[in-house]
Amino acid sequence: MxxxxxxxxxxxxxxxxxxxxxxxxxxxxxxxHNHSVTHHEEHNNNIHKSRMLISSSSSTSSFANSTSTTGASSNNRVINLDHGDPTAYERFWRQTGDKSTITIPGWQSLSYFSDVTNICWFLEAEFAREVVRLHNVVGNAVTEGRHIVVGTGSSQLFLAALYALSPIDSPEPISVVCASPYYSSYPSMTNHLKSGLYKWGGDAESYEKEGPYIELVTSPNNPDGHVRRSKVNRSQGFLVHDLAYYWPQYTPISAPADHDLTLFTVSKSTGHAGMRIGWALVKDQEVAKKMTKFIELNTIGVSKDSQLRAAKVLRAVSDSWEQGNSKESESFFKFSHKLMANRWKQLRLVVERSELFSLPKFSPAFCTFFNQVLEPQPAFVWLKCEGNVEDCESFLRGYNILTRSGIHFGVSPKYVRISMLDTDENFNQFLDRLSAIQS
Amino acid sequence: MxxxxxxxxxxxxxxxxxxxxxxxxxxxxxxxHNHSVTHHEEHNNNIHKSRMLISSSSSTSSFANSTSTTGASSNNRVINLDHGDPTAYERFWRQTGDKSTITIPGWQSLSYFSDVTNICWFLEAEFAREVVRLHNVVGNAVTEGRHIVVGTGSSQLFLAALYALSPIDSPEPISVVCASPYYSSYPSMTNHLKSGLYKWGGDAESYEKEGPYIELVTSPNNPDGHVRRSKVNRSQGFLVHDLAYYWPQYTPISAPADHDLTLFTVSKSTGHAGMRIGWALVKDQEVAKKMTKFIELNTIGVSKDSQLRAAKVLRAVSDSWEQGNSKESESFFKFSHKLMANRWKQLRLVVERSELFSLPKFSPAFCTFFNQVLEPQPAFVWLKCEGNVEDCESFLRGYNILTRSGIHFGVSPKYVRISMLDTDENFNQFLDRLSAIQS
Structure with missing residues (x-):
């Protein structure tokens, strides 16, 4: 066909x-190039960084990457591992052929509406069904008794959650906190509109204020890959669990997550960042309604095309697991787990030979999905520069490796976050350069 | 093929x-059904309204519509013309066949990035090219010297514009104004996050404050269809031109729009509301950068799938015009203009026979696109209940016709806005009922 x-x-x-x-x-x-960053930005403008460096042929665009292989062995080529752009899985998706291909005729999905009987009236039923199925296959989240809210990536759902959980007529904005190191975009996403509803409150560890608060729990954590629980533990807290990386290729699945409000995204689960599709599992009906209202006011719904494509891709992932390792198809999670395992193994070899760098320590744990004890292998390396190097980001930039400094995550510049999800070519170049630094 | x-x-x-x-x-x-609306909402929860009425088999979903034909002739069926859901063009898109069909393989568009050399780094070049081409074909906007910023519908671009145009360190939020009747969502979109950057300032006609302000100019206007210019005309104003309806099927094209910041959307131009794709033409580079930054913080870009599909659909529209009326294909704008002309003609006949209702008066004007003098035929009817009927929305609801009251547009409840873009079936039912009211 x-x-x-x-x-x-x-x-x-x-x-x-x-x-x-x-x-x-x-x-x-x-x-x-070199244009000034003008608005109130708390941290580095990452895209800006990419753009400034395009002249040296670096790019995190998969299109641009495919045209820049000529200078691949040259150390002049800038390798941008600042973003978590998940291009590593492209090979798998090429193998799947038409199992993951979608065809949309011009007359389809004209309406704003998907299902007006659903609280989330712009949620495509096909997508919702595949979300439930995938969570059942993987065993990483309870879906019974949950409302599914679809978002334009989990970023939009994060903002929708802040809107939904903020008290309506509070005299001052509710504090939004997260234990450091926290995802570098949380503070700017929370504060960029100077909302009177919510306000970034900093490190959850040192949060002391009385009254209601929102705590973000990212597990496994971006940037450091550790499994997390809430830190503040006071009665008036609302918790938002960002489980973007709670998938078997990154961390052992311990049990189905069973929280009030949980965020997931296709960007990290299947590698389809360009789709901009995320979903929230929401226990409270009123919270689901308010999140839906936010998305209505923000973007009047979420792309139907991407929801339909996401449904197809999630179905291919579930199918690939349930059909086992047949001759013609490999399971997505086996492919991606193997890829991450290989990369982490190579990285550990390089870092262990060095006295300049160190990695976080992880404990192996039983994974209910793969049914064996496994090591975490996060989507990012949280690398520490040991010894005299105080600014690890600047240090690595000297070797044309772009990373994101610890300061953006609320900690010391001795740390950097480095993407493990880039292309094979960029990852191998990165390892070569890291080895060279030490010799 | x-x-x-x-x-x-x-x-x-x-x-x-x-x-x-x-x-x-x-x-x-x-x-x-009948769930309470909980957050601070300035006006009717339209979706809520739809949902409440699903039990009486009404729906603006094109899916649901297609299953609800059984009771079509019954006056019990609720007809929801509250939204501007553009399902009227479905017949055209069915005729186009594979010219407007898109196929996306699973490995495509994995990356967040489209082109890191572009200010709007998530803008698909193919989409941008078709936007420029379509404006050249139609002659409704100057694209030279403009940056294109793509958005998740023009709603997101409206918010991005507010963010980009608000002064950074102003002691108080900038006022956002629009002459009444104004688009009913502007106030709630502006105020829902209680932003310290911008604030709804009401009717532009009565705006008296000194200092900077943002004025929204919607032309042709939603809800009343009139061509508009800015009203405030003071030196420190930033103008946002919302030209969602500046297309030949709705209004004579007088000249290419040549403003600082102009918004368009596929929802109204081609009828693809489910794509959630809009675009801004932006003169100032710094404004384009800030709008891009907003979309980065809001949704980290815009669905690539929908951008690619929008490119295909816009191309089909341009092609259909340039190929003239060949045997096998009809021009989209001829189709849609004819459809709107027929609907307006029928509506005028019904309203003219009545003493209960009146319509706005429009002057014919020369249309540079169709090269003839033509009447405006807006996407909405701005209907006035004459005589003793003070609440036109409630009055029509009595006949199971859902409309949006003038109060949401900043004017009297004697007015209602009614969609002219619904399915043939709903439109004809609406006319039948309107006729029946008078007799």
């Missing part, structure tokens, strides 16, 4: 697109 | 989806 001719046309379209992109860039774009 | 077999499979998938949706609804959904 899906012939070589189709692939040929797709490949041709990609080529045309690349050529036009290059032409458009040269013809239309004014140079905007 | 696109066989009947493909269509058969698609049709089968739709059937399965409909059946499962119905099953899921009965099995999982708890009834939530």
């Amino acid at each position: 899906f012939s070589l001719r189709h692939f040929f046309v797709l490949s041709l379209a990609l080529n045309v697109s690349l050529i036009l992109r290059l032409m458009m860039h040269q013809a239309q774009q004014k140079p905007h | 696109f066989s009947l077999r493909h269509f058969f499979v698609l049709s089968l998938a739709l059937n399965v989806s409909l059946i499962l949706r119905l099953m899921m609804h009965q099995a999982q959904q708890k009834p939530h």
Whole structure:
């Protein structure tokens, strides 16, 4: 049904697109390197960083990567591991062929609405069904008694949760806290609109205020990969569990998560960051309604096309597991677990030979999904520069490796966060350079 | 290349989806009719309204509509014309066949990034190219010297514009104003987060404050369809032009719009509301950067799938015009103009026979696109109840016609806004009932 001719046309379209992109860039774009960052930004403008470095042929775009192989062995090429751009899984998705391909005719999904009988009226039933199925397959979250709210990535759902959990007529904004090191975008996402409803309250460890608060619990944690529980533990706390990385390729699955409000995203589970699809499992009906209201006011719903595509991709993941390791197909989680295991093994070898760097220590644990004791293998390396190096980000930038400094995560600049999800080419280059630093 | 077999499979998938949706609804959904609206909402919860009425088989969902034809001739069926859900164009898109069909393989668009050399780093070049082409074909906007910022619908771009135009360190929020009747969502979108950056300032006509302000200019206007210019006209104003309806099927195109910041959306231009794709044409580079930053903090970019699909759909629209009225294809704008013309003609006949209702008066004008003098035929009817009827929305609700009251648009409840973009079936039912009221 899906012939070589189709692939040929797709490949041709990609080529045309690349050529036009290059032409458009040269013809239309004014140079905007070194432009100043103008708005109140608490931390590094990561995209800006990428853009400034495009002239040295670095890019986290998978399109641009595929055109920059020529200088691959050169140390002049900048390797951008600042973002967690999940391009590592591309090989798997190429193997799946039309099992993960979606076709959408022009007349489909014209309406704003998916199902007006659902609290989340823009939720595609097909997507919701595959979310429930995947959680049942993996065993990483309880879905019974939960409302599913779909979002434009889990970022939008994070903001929707803040809106939904903030008291309506409080004289001052509710504090939003998270134990450090915390995801670097939480503070700016919380504060960029100077909302009167909620306000970044900093490190949960040192949070002392009385009254209601919102605590973000990221587990496994971004950036350091550790399993977490809430820290504040006071009666008036609302908890938001960000479980973007609670998937078998990154961490042993210990039990189905059973919280009030849990966030997931396809970006990290299947690697489809470009879809911008996340979902929340929400116990309280009123909270689900308010989150839906936020998304209505913010974007009047969520792309139907991406929801349908996400449904297809999640189905392919569940199918690939349930069909086991048949001749023609490999399970997504086996593929991705093996990929991460290999990368972590290589990385540990390099770092252990060195006295300049160190890694977090993880304890192995029983994984109910793979049915064996396994090591965590996070999506990011939380690397520490030992010895005299005080600013690890600047130090690595000297070797054309872009990382994100610990200061953005509320801790010391001796730490950096480094993506483990980039292309094979970039990951291998990164290891080569890290080895070279030590010798 | 696109066989009947493909269509058969698609049709089968739709059937399965409909059946499962119905099953899921009965099995999982708890009834939530008459639930209370809990958060600070300035106006009617429209979705809520739909949901409450689902039991009487009304729905603005195109899926639900297609299952609710049985009771079509019954006056008990609720017709929801409160939303501007653009399902009227479905027939055109069915005719186009694979010209508007998109196929996306599982490995495509994994990355967050589209083009890191572009200010709007998540903008798909193919989509940007088709936006420029369509504006050139239609002649409704100047694109030279503009940055294109893509958004999750024009709603997100509206919020991005507020963020980008608000002074950074102002002691108080900037006022956001619009002449009444104004789009009913502007106040709640502006105020729902109690932002310290911007605040709804009400009717532009009566705005008297000194200092900077943001004025929204919607032209043709939602709800009343009139062509508009800015009202406040003071030196420190930032203008946001919302031109969602500045397309030939709704209004004569007078000249290419040439403003600082202009918003468009596929929802109203092509009828693809479910895609959630809008675009801004932005003159100032710093404003384009800040809008991009907002979308980064809000949703880390915009669905690539929908951008690619929007590119395909816009291309089909431009192609259909440039290829003229060939045997096999009709131009989208001729189709949609004819559809709107027919609907307005029928509506005028009904209203003119009545003493209960009146319509706005429009002057014909020369349309540079169709190259003739034409009448405006807006996407909404701005209907006035004459005589003793003080609450037109309640009055029409008595006939199972859902509309949106003038009070949500900042004016008298003698007015209502009624969608002209619903299905043929709903539109015809609406006309029948309106006729019956008068006799």
